[in-house]
Amino acid sequence: MDSLIRILRQNSAIPRDDLARLLGLTEADVVAKIAKLEADGMILGYHAVINSEKWDAEAVTAAIEVRVTPEREGGFDRIAARIAGFEEVESVYLMSGGYDLLVIVDGNNLREVASFVADKLSTIDAVQSCATRFRLKTYKENGLLHALEEAPERLSVTP
Amino acid sequence: MKSRIAANVRDIPRSGIRDFFEIVQSMKEVISLGIGEPDFVTPWHIREAAVYSLEKGRTGYTSNLGSPRLRRSIAKYVEKNFSVSYNPHDEILVTVGVSEGIDLALRALLNPGDEVLFHEPCYVSYSPSIALAGGKAIAVKTRSEDDFILRASDLEKAVTPKTRVLLLSFPTNPTGSVMPPDELRKIADFAVKHDLVVMSDEIYSELTYDDLPHHSIAALPGMKERTLFLHGFSKAFAMTGWRIGFACGPADIIEAMMKIHQYSIMCASSMAQEAAIEALERGQRSMERMREEYRLRRNFIVSSLNEAGIPCPLPKGAFYVFPDIRGTGLTSREFSLRLLEKKNVAVVPGTAFGPSGEGYVRCSYATALDQIKIAVTRIAEFVKEPSSS
Numbered sequence: 103m104d105s106l107i108r109i110l111r112q113n114s115a116i117p118r119d120d121l122a123r124l125l126g127l128t129e130a131d132v133v134a135k136i137a138k139l140e141a142d143g144m145i146l147g148y149h150a151v152i153n154s155e156k157w158d159a160e161a162v163t164a165a166i167e168v169r170v171t172p173e174r175e176g177g178f179d180r181i182a183a184r185i186a187g188f189e190e191v192e193s194v195y196l197m198s199g200g201y202d203l204l205v206i207v208d209g210n211n212l213r214e215v216a217s218f219v220a221d222k223l224s225t226i227d228a229v230q231s232c233a234t235r236f237r238l239k240t241y242k243e244n245g246l247l248h249a250l251e252e253a254p255e256r257l258s259v260t261p
Numbered sequence: 262m263k264s265r266i267a268a269n270v271r272d273i274p275r276s277g278i279r280d281f282f283e284i285v286q287s288m289k290e291v292i293s294l295g296i297g298e299p300d301f302v303t304p305w306h307i308r309e310a311a312v313y314s315l316e317k318g319r320t321g322y323t324s325n326l327g328s329p330r331l332r333r334s335i336a337k338y339v340e341k342n343f344s345v346s347y348n349p350h351d352e353i354l355v356t357v358g359v360s361e362g363i364d365l366a367l368r369a370l371l372n373p374g375d376e377v378l379f380h381e382p383c384y385v386s387y388s389p390s391i392a393l394a395g396g397k398a399i400a401v402k403t404r405s406e407d408d409f410i411l412r413a414s415d416l417e418k419a420v421t422p423k424t425r426v427l428l429l430s431f432p433t434n435p436t437g438s439v440m441p442p443d444e445l446r447k448i449a450d451f452a453v454k455h456d457l458v459v460m461s462d463e464i465y466s467e468l469t470y471d472d473l474p475h476h477s478i479a480a481l482p483g484m485k486e487r488t489l490f491l492h493g494f495s496k497a498f499a500m501t502g503w504r505i506g507f508a509c510g511p512a513d514i515i516e517a518m519m520k521i522h523q524y525s526i527m528c529a530s531s532m533a534q535e536a537a538i539e540a541l542e543r544g545q546r547s548m549e550r551m552r553e554e555y556r557l558r559r560n561f562i563v564s565s566l567n568e569a570g571i572p573c574p575l576p577k578g579a580f581y582v583f584p585d586i587r588g589t590g591l592t593s594r595e596f597s598l599r600l601l602e603k604k605n606v607a608v609v610p611g612t613a614f615g616p617s618g619e620g621y622v623r624c625s626y627a628t629a630l631d632q633i634k635i636a637v638t639r640i641a642e643f644v645k646e647p648s649s650s
Contacts, residue, residue, distance in 0.1 A: 124630075
């Protein structure tokens with residue numbers, strides 16, 4: 103199961119018959135295992151990793167460090183869920199250290215993100231402060247380098 | 262004109278691999294399963310350590326034996342992973358790859374006419390290196406039906422009073438064979454019985470699969486004092502071009518090897534030695550990632566070849582499969598040449614690894630999966646076509 107997850111994390115679009123050969127299983131086994139992982143909520147979904155600078159140069163991503171007053175019952179969870187519900191929010195993590203929630207926000211432009219922070223995020227009662235940091239350039243994302251490395255030359259036959 | 266070349270060099274046949282390489286070179290757009298090195302670039306943290314050492318100006322000679330820090334790292338690594346302890350002070354020599362280690366050891370151990378036993382099919386350089394060191398190479402055949410392991414009973418038939426050295430290499434290039442511990446024990450008993458020095462080339466030892474542990478003959482009781490353990494960084498850490506390896510063994514043999522090494526090489530490249538320290542101390546994670554990738558590709562290539570009707574057992578180590586192509590009615594060389602001509606796929610004829618490789622070809626899965634996929638599809642087409650037979 104570990105190998106299956108590892109392969110799918112790297113390439114979820116891999117054909118099922120290739121997966122079967124890599125894992126030494128039948129194709130039906132592979133399909134069943136994946137169905138189970140999906141049903142168990144182990145696999146939540148499949149994404150393509152897009153080079154967003156090529157796809158849409160205007161788009162912006164911000165990492166917002168949010169300090170929150172935790173609630174007596176429920177701690178950070180209810181507030182985090184409330185923030186996560188917004189469509190602009192790509193990811194929400196509870197962090198150790200100087201702030202509480204790290205909120206990754208995608209917007210079509212700077213104004214969109216700014217208005218999300220001003221109107222939606224910072225107006226939540228429990229939110230004490232927001233520090234918004236915009237992404238300038240992506241070098242590596244989901245384990246993939248953005249500038250493709252050129253494969254070095256290899257000899258065609260070696261001992 | 263009388264040849265200017267020394268007789269012992271002149272008499273060495275050209276490498277079958279070199280031969281085949283030249284043919285492949287002359288063709289365009291070949292998909293090659295003929296490459297005996299990792300397709301991964303050396304992990305970045307190792308490259309970065311070498312860059313750092315250059316920035317720091319560590320560019321001088323090191324001690325002939327190799328930098329003390331590297332030898333200490335080697336001692337630790339070998340003790341942890343192979344269960345043999347060596348003194349970094351006088352039982353470890355850093356070499357320019359295992360290749361140099363083999364050459365040094367043979368030159369240090371052999372008198373003219375001494376015999377060296379080795380198992381075949383095997384890496385291409387053993388027999389010529391033995392001959393260049395003045396020894397007589399005695400090949401002992403291993404068999405496909407035996408998973409290409411070495412049998413002590415076969416060694417008994419080949420040993421003579423002149424036999425001095427037994428050269429082992431498990432996991433084996435080109436067969437991927439791994440010795441079961443009980444058979445290895447019999448080989449050790451054989452070496453003791455005939456008072457042989459064992460040279461054990463364990464360059465592929467990290468690359469065993471399915472949680473199969475690697476056993477070094479050096480770790481068996483009574484073997485450390487007669488075994489030269491040869492290892493390097495090329496395969497496990499994807500560092501072929503760095504040319505760095507090491508030999509561990511009894512101080513008298515290491516001292517003799519060092520004598521030759523100091524006059525011919527001086528010391529291994531200091532930059533490569535710095536990178537090697539990083540590989541040993543922090544390379545486990547990247548090594549395991551590459552090994553997992555090889556394991557999956559091995560499964561892929563084995564099932565694909567078997568589906569195509571080419572019998573191919575699942576090897577336990579290294580990154581080669583050695584399928585049986587006798588069903589095509591072709592010799593290894595004919596198979597490889599025709600496959601290359603018709604399908605632009607390069608494999609290496611089994612005979613490049615000794616005459617007992619006839620009937621087999623070596624396919625390396627140290628190649629990206631998409632390339633392997635195309636190659637096996639073409640091999641499957643090739644064996645179905647009447648022209649292949």
